[in-house]
Amino acid sequence: MKLINNIILKIDEFPTLPTVYTKLNEVMAHPHASAKDVADVVSQDQSSAAKVLKVANSPIYGLIGKISTISQAVVYIGFNEVKSIVLALSIIEMFKDVKANSLLDPKDFWRYSFAVGVISRNIAIGLKIKNLEGFFINGILHGLGKLLFLKTIPDIYEKILNASREKNISVRKAEEKVLGISHPLAGQMLAEKWRLPKEIQNVIRNIYIGSVNDRYNEMVSIIHLSVITAGMLELGNSGDFLIPKINRQIWNDINLPEKFFVNNYQKILHEYQDISNLLS
Amino acid sequence: MAYILIEEIEVGMVLSDALRSDSGQILMPEGLELTKKHIPLLNRWKIKGVNVISDDDINIDNVSDEKRDEAKDYLLTKMLWKPINNVEKDIFEMSLLHNLIYKGK
Numbered sequence: 001m002k003l004i005n006n007i008i009l010k011i012d013e014f015p016t017l018p019t020v021y022t023k024l025n026e027v028m029a030h031p032h033a034s035a036k037d038v039a040d041v042v043s044q045d046q047s048s049a050a051k052v053l054k055v056a057n058s059p060i061y062g063l064i065g066k067i068s069t070i071s072q073a074v075v076y077i078g079f080n081e082v083k084s085i086v087l088a089l090s091i092i093e094m095f096k097d098v099k100a101n102s103l104l105d106p107k108d109f110w111r112y113s114f115a116v117g118v119i120s121r122n123i124a125i126g127l128k129i130k131n132l133e134g135f136f137i138n139g140i141l142h143g144l145g146k147l148l149f150l151k152t153i154p155d156i157y158e159k160i161l162n163a164s165r166e167k168n169i170s171v172r173k174a175e176e177k178v179l180g181i182s183h184p185l186a187g188q189m190l191a192e193k194w195r196l197p198k199e200i201q202n203v204i205r206n207i208y209i210g211s212v213n214d215r216y217n218e219m220v221s222i223i224h225l226s227v228i229t230a231g232m233l234e235l236g237n238s239g240d241f242l243i244p245k246i247n248r249q250i251w252n253d254i255n256l257p258e259k260f261f262v263n264n265y266q267k268i269l270h271e272y273q274d275i276s277n278l279l280s
Numbered sequence: 281m282a283y284i285l286i287e288e289i290e291v292g293m294v295l296s297d298a299l300r301s302d303s304g305q306i307l308m309p310e311g312l313e314l315t316k317k318h319i320p321l322l323n324r325w326k327i328k329g330v331n332v333i334s335d336d337d338i339n340i341d342n343v344s345d346e347k348r349d350e351a352k353d354y355l356l357t358k359m360l361w362k363p364i365n366n367v368e369k370d371i372f373e374m375s376l377l378h379n380l381i382y383k384g385k
Contacts, residue, residue, distance in 0.1 A: 059285065062328045128302070170360075232355065232375035234383075243359045246368065256367055261374040263297055266283030266331060269378075 003156070004180040010152040011189050018090045020045045024083050038079060039070035048089055054278050055085050059271045060121060060136055084137035087196070091141060092279065098151045101158040103165070104239045106150060111236025111276045113140045118271045119226035126260050129218065138203045139223050145187025145204065146239055149175070161239055171240045172208065184208065210247030221250040229261070235272055282334035286322050291315055293332040301325070343380050351379045 016022075023041045027033050043049045049070055056073040057064055067073050074082050098106040117139030124135040149157045156178065164174040175182040188205040202212050203223050210224035211217055224247060230236070231243040257263075281296040292313060299308040307325060308318070314332075322330070355375055356362070363372040 059329075064285065064287070229371055229375075232359075232371055233378050241358060243361075245360045251365060251367065254367070256370075258366065259370055260367070261370045262377065263331065264283075265374045265377060266281055267329060270283050270329075 002180075003153075003178070007149075007152070007179060007181055007186060008189070011148070011186065011193060014148075014152075014190060014193065015094065017087070017194050018045075018093070020048055021083070021087050021090050024086060028079055028083060033079070035071045035074035035079075038074050038082060042070045042082065042086060048086060051089050051279075052082060052085050055089075055275070056082075058278055059274050060118060078133050081133045081137070084134060088137050088140050089279075091144070091147075095147045095151055098147065099154060101150075101154065101161070103158065103161040104150065104237055106147065107280050108237035109143065109146065109150070109239060110140075110280055111272075112230055112238045113143055113236070114275045114279065115230040115233065115235035115268075115272050116140065116142060116223065116226045118268055118275065119229050120223050122264055122268055122271075123222050123226060123254075123256065123260075126256050126264065127222075127254065134199060134219060135222065138200050138219060139226055141200055142203050142207050142223055142227065143183070143187070143238070144190055145183025145185070146171070148186055148190050149179075149183060153179075165241055168242070170242055170244065208244050210250055216250060216253040218253075221247070221254065225250060225254065236276070281331050283329050283331055285329045286319065286327065289314055289319060289322075289330070289332075296331045296333045299327065299330055347380065348376070351376055351383070355379065 020041060024038065027037050027041055030037070042052055052070060052073060053067060056067045056077055061077050063076055067076060070082070092110065095106060100106060117136040120135040120139035121132060124132050129135075149160075160174045160178050161171060163169075163178065164171045167174070172182040172184070184205050184207055188201050191201045191204055199219055202217065202220050206212055206217070206220045207224055207227055210221050212220050227238070228244055228246055231238055231240065284293070295308060295310055295312045295314070298306045298310045301307055307321075307327075312318075314330075355372065361368075363369045
């Protein structure tokens with residue numbers, strides 16, 4: 001039995017993304033796309049429009065209660081960020097039927113993922129990065145591969161999670177041993193099939209490496225650090241008991257203010273709790 | 281310490297850290313008791329939230345050395361690394377704080 005071939009087949013057969021996302025891509029590819037054009041597409045799907053507004057008004061964006069229409073959301077938080085929120089909501093919806101096993105409840109995995117998103121955006125703010133687009137949502141979506149495994153091979157995956165605990169190895173190593181493929185690669189393959197932006201693909205693929213082609217990559221390196229930080233805080237459940245190693249090359253480029261984490265702890269927790277309540 | 285949004289500020293809350301501008305200049309000192317007159321200032325500086333002293337702070341101070349060591353050991357058994365620089369120590373310190381506040385309950 002070649003499990004790896006089975007997984008590749010399952011990625012190939014995986015459903016496509018909802019039309020609201022593909023339509024947004026089409027509209028935004030147009031050089032003169034307006035906030036109204038984007039709003040028109042999102043508003044066609046009422047349930048996702050309502051959720052986009054909730055996310056846009058959450059403390060993460062610091063605009064609480066100020067955004068009442070999708071057009072405003074586009075103006076305040078940006079075209080791409082609105083598109084990314086729609087993408088994240090679509091993906092959450094696609095994995096809604098995933099069942100919990102004895103070691104991992106997908107709801108807890110999403111909570112952990114929200115924590116990674118919140119921490120990433122806060123680090124980006126701490127580093128005074130001008131364009132904050134993507135840090136939150138790419139953080140949320142970094143673990144796509146684990147969800148893919150939970151959904152497509154639930155029984156085998158429970159055994160893999162078990163083996164990682166018993167042998168005290170990372171889930172990724174246990175996946176490699178049993179499946180011959182680990183979640184960063186499988187996740188990137190699904191992202192590629194969906195034609196997600198290269199930036200998200202880089203994050204998913206290099207999440208434990210923390211760099212791209214051995215070079216610092218602002219988005220990848222920050223989300224890598226956030227995965228470690230969310231693991232330390234045990235917010236939600238990543239499925240891993242062990243906390244991954246830090247790629248210490250990132251310290252050449254990441255210069256956070258002194259005591260950044262201790263000073264921002266309550267802010268991070270507040271934003272995490274709010275978004276977790278909103279989306280789960 | 282608790283992070284609260286400007287909308288949630290109540291008169292009498294006390295800043296747990298100095299409030300600084302983007303350039304690092306102190307806008308309000310640590311230990312300042314907030315009054316109504318501070319709110320318009322915070323709005324003018326476009327500050328979204330501040331750290332104030334909360335009940336959790338008292339709990340942390342009362343934690344015994346044993347509890348603290350226990351939490352430290354627990355975190356270290358999970359970690360495939362050891363904190364070696366200031367940022368890593370900062371992450372560790374925050375995680376310890378979180379563990380003592382939430383896992384102790």
